[in-house]
Amino acid sequence: MGGDRGPVAVFGGMNQFLYQNTDADVFFRVFGDEKKLRKLAGKYPRVARNCEIIHAPGAIRATDKVRDVIRHAQDTSMYMAIKDVREGRSGVVISAGNTGVLMALSKLALKTIDGISRPAITTMLPSGGGDSRVVMLDLGANVQCDAENLFDFAILGSVYAEEIGKMPRPKLGVLNIGEEDTKGNETLRHLNQVLMANKDALPYEYIGFVEGTDISAGNVQVVVTDGFTGNIVLKTVEGTARLIKRVVVENFKKSVLAIIGAFFLVHVFKRLKHKIDPRSYAGATFLGLKGFSVKTHGNSDALAFANSIRYAYSLSNANLNDAIAASALSVASIRDKLKEEQSV
Numbered sequence: 001m002g003g004d005r006g007p008v009a010v011f012g013g014m015n016q017f018l019y020q021n022t023d024a025d026v027f028f029r030v031f032g033d034e035k036k037l038r039k040l041a042g043k044y045p046r047v048a049r050n051c052e053i054i055h056a057p058g059a060i061r062a063t064d065k066v067r068d069v070i071r072h073a074q075d076t077s078m079y080m081a082i083k084d085v086r087e088g089r090s091g092v093v094i095s096a097g098n099t100g101v102l103m104a105l106s107k108l109a110l111k112t113i114d115g116i117s118r119p120a121i122t123t124m125l126p127s128g129g130g131d132s133r134v135v136m137l138d139l140g141a142n143v144q145c146d147a148e149n150l151f152d153f154a155i156l157g158s159v160y161a162e163e164i165g166k167m168p169r170p171k172l173g174v175l176n177i178g179e180e181d182t183k184g185n186e187t188l189r190h191l192n193q194v195l196m197a198n199k200d201a202l203p204y205e206y207i208g209f210v211e212g213t214d215i216s217a218g219n220v221q222v223v224v225t226d227g228f229t230g231n232i233v234l235k236t237v238e239g240t241a242r243l244i245k246r247v248v249v250e251n252f253k254k255s256v257l258a259i260i261g262a263f264f265l266v267h268v269f270k271r272l273k274h275k276i277d278p279r280s281y282a283g284a285t286f287l288g289l290k291g292f293s294v295k296t297h298g299n300s301d302a303l304a305f306a307n308s309i310r311y312a313y314s315l316s317n318a319n320l321n322d323a324i325a326a327s328a329l330s331v332a333s334i335r336d337k338l339k340e341e342q343s344v
Helices: 006-020 034-041 066-072 077-086 099-110 147-163 186-197 212-217 227-253 256-264 266-276 302-316 320-330 332-343
Strands: 028-032 051-055 092-095 120-126 133-137 171-175 205-210 222-224 283-287 292-296
Touching: 006 028, 006 034, 006 302, 028 034, 028 077, 034 051, 066 099, 077 092, 077 099, 077 292, 092 302, 099 283, 099 292, 120 147, 120 227, 133 147, 133 227, 147 171, 147 186, 147 222, 147 283, 147 320, 147 332, 171 186, 171 212, 171 227, 186 205, 186 332, 212 227, 283 302, 292 302, 320 332
Parallel strands: 028 051, 092 292, 133 222, 171 205, 171 222
Antiparallel strands: 120 133, 120 283, 283 292
16 A cells, blocks of 8 residues: 555556566465455456455555554554565565565564574666676665674675576675775775685675776676665666656757667667666565565556566575575674674
C-alpha cells in the first residue's frame, strides 16, 4: 500500500513481469486493503491467476517515523509481508514504502546473518561500457559506520557481486576523497591498512581507495562506503541520468538534421536509455539479513516494479546468504583483529 503510486504500480508491475517471464515459477502474496486489491486484480486476469490477496488493515505512511510505528506495526501490510518471509511462506518481500521503517522492521523480524554486524542497502549501478555494473553499498541504511561495519560491507558486496552479478573475485575499493593512503578520515585509513596487509587472504581483489569518478569509469566492481555518502552518490547518479535524457531530448528538438540523425541512431539511444534509466535498477536489497527484503523507489511505476520483481526473483534463486556466512567465517580472524585495534 506504500509508494507514490500505491497498489496500481504493484499490480501493473506484476502483470508486466508475468507477461515478459512466462517460464518463471512465481506466485505472489499481496498484502493490503483487500477490497482495493481485489478491484485491481480484476483488471489483470494474468495476475489474478498467480496471486493470493491477504487482508492487512493497517498501512505505514511515508511520513511515519520508525519510533512511532515499530511497536504498532503488526497489522500493517509491510510488517505482515516481512513476517511472511520470516515464516517461510514467501521467499522475498518487495515494498515501495517507507525506507526507514522497512529497514527497521526487516532487521527486527529477519535478523542479521552470523558474522555480519549490520545489513546494508545494496544494488548495482551502471558503470563502464556495455552492460557493465558496479555493486555499491551502503546506500542509506547506516549513516555512520566504523571500520568493522565497512569490513562487513566488503564481504556482503563481494559475495553479492559474485552470486548475483556473476563477477568472479571482484575488484573492490573503498570510496574516499583520493586514492592515496594518507587521504580520508582515521576510520578509512585504518580499514585500508588492514585490508592491504591481508590482501592475499581476502575473498576479493582489494584495490585500495577509489574516487567517485572510478564508479562510472568501470575501474572497480564493488564500492564500499557509509550510508550517508552512498545515498548521495545514488541520488547523484539518478539525477545525472535524468539530466542526460533531458539534454538529449531538448537538443534534438532544436534541429531537423538532429531529428534525422536520431532516426539512424535509434538503437544506440535505446541502449543508452536502458543503461541510464533508474528504473532498470529499481530494486535494492537490505543485504546481510537472514531473509530477503527488497526496497524499490517510492515513485516506482509499473516498469520499475516489474524490474524489482525480476531482481527479487534472482535473489530467491541464488545461494546468497549461505555464501555470505561462509565468506564471513573465512575472514573472521582478520575481522577480530580489526575490531580489537579499533577499540584501542
